[in-house]
Amino acid sequence: MENFSDLYTDYLISSTSLTTATGLSTLLKGSVSHDKITRHLSKDNYDSRYLWKRVKPMLEEICSSDDLVVICFDDSIEEKRYTDVSELINWHFDHTINRAVKGVNFLTALIHTKGISLPCAVEFVKKDTILTDAKTGKNKSVSSKTKNEMYREMLRHCNRNINFDYVLNDSWYSSAENMQLVKEELKRNFIMALKSNRKVALSPEDKEQKKYVGIGLLNLEQQPVEVWLEELDFPLLLIKQVFKNEDGTVGELYLVCSDLNLSYEQIATIYKRRWSVEVYHKSVKSNASFAKSPTKIIQTQTNHFILSILAYVKLEWLQLRNQLNHFAMKSKIYICALEAAMKQLKELSTPQNKNVNFA
Numbered sequence: 177m178e179n180f181s182d183l184y185t186d187y188l189i190s191s192t193s194l195t196t197a198t199g200l201s202t203l204l205k206g207s208v209s210h211d212k213i214t215r216h217l218s219k220d221n222y223d224s225r226y227l228w229k230r231v232k233p234m235l236e237e238i239c240s241s242d243d244l245v246v247i248c249f250d251d252s253i254e255e256k257r258y259t260d261v262s263e264l265i266n267w268h269f270d271h272t273i274n275r276a277v278k279g280v281n282f283l284t285a286l287i288h289t290k291g292i293s294l295p296c297a298v299e300f301v302k303k304d305t306i307l308t309d310a311k312t313g314k315n316k317s318v319s320s321k322t323k324n325e326m327y328r329e330m331l332r333h334c335n336r337n338i339n340f341d342y343v344l345n346d347s348w349y350s351s352a353e354n355m356q357l358v359k360e361e362l363k364r365n366f367i368m369a370l371k372s373n374r375k376v377a378l379s380p381e382d383k384e385q386k387k388y389v390g391i392g393l394l395n396l397e398q399q400p401v402e403v404w405l406e407e408l409d410f411p412l413l414l415i416k417q418v419f420k421n422e423d424g425t426v427g428e429l430y431l432v433c434s435d436l437n438l439s440y441e442q443i444a445t446i447y448k449r450r451w452s453v454e455v456y457h458k459s460v461k462s463n464a465s466f467a468k469s470p471t472k473i474i475q476t477q478t479n480h481f482i483l484s485i486l487a488y489v490k491l492e493w494l495q496l497r498n499q500l501n502h503f504a505m506k507s508k509i510y511i512c513a514l515e516a517a518m519k520q521l522k523e524l525s526t527p528q529n530k531n532v533n534f535a
Contacts, residue, residue, distance in 0.1 A: 254280050284456065
């Protein structure tokens, strides 16, 4: 079936409940058997490379040399509490709720330009190695490849295929090794968040004398300060943002930038684009049936997840054409489905034989 991915992604966008091979087959009135759908999901290979092939023409259409293009990296966990534990579906610590959850952990490289956000690379954290804790003697599953190693592999791949201006990520991926990769190997610039306990030198002389201070102790105004990290040979601009949270508390965000020509406002404005990856996470989970497949085999699960992300890409493209956000389009589809259901119910409620007597 040549158009399977298009058919399946349309199904994922249209569905409001569990997405199954039987459900899709029924929707197609049996024109495609559920066995055939299952074979495609279990034997085809939908991966990050396939995703890139589908996204590339779209990027080429919307990007031009005058557009600012950023690439945002972040990972997310989607809970799958009723699915058996495997290398792919496993226990991961979710810092947003401060506890471990059973689910899938995936890392995405997201291109953002002209208000459009398109995932160009996706990798899944697979806990494929068993280690024994020396103290407790208990076995635990770990990934043979860290998320930072995935980050560097994905970034090198993206660098070969896409022309971008800045790499944006949170503090989890702000290691000196990652900064060196972006600035020295790839010759790109970055804006990255730092934790308040990171230490910097305030001059080349301080760096040489190993005089470092925690950035949380610095009295930073609304202007960038040139700093040096111990592991890096090039200077960075450091800024501090203060903002109020929804609960009334005050938050602080420290950002470092490798582009020494940017102002405080430019650094803050560009980094705001990183929020697009959070919007992507929310939409792919809410609007593209990411966690709604009851599949049990790793290959089938992976194919479903990638096709769900491709369904998000379709929604992003439709948003550009229809000037409706993902949730508005999903709501419109749902209302149309309800109208069809009400019409069908009315037809079923109308007696076909007027001579029927229920007495």
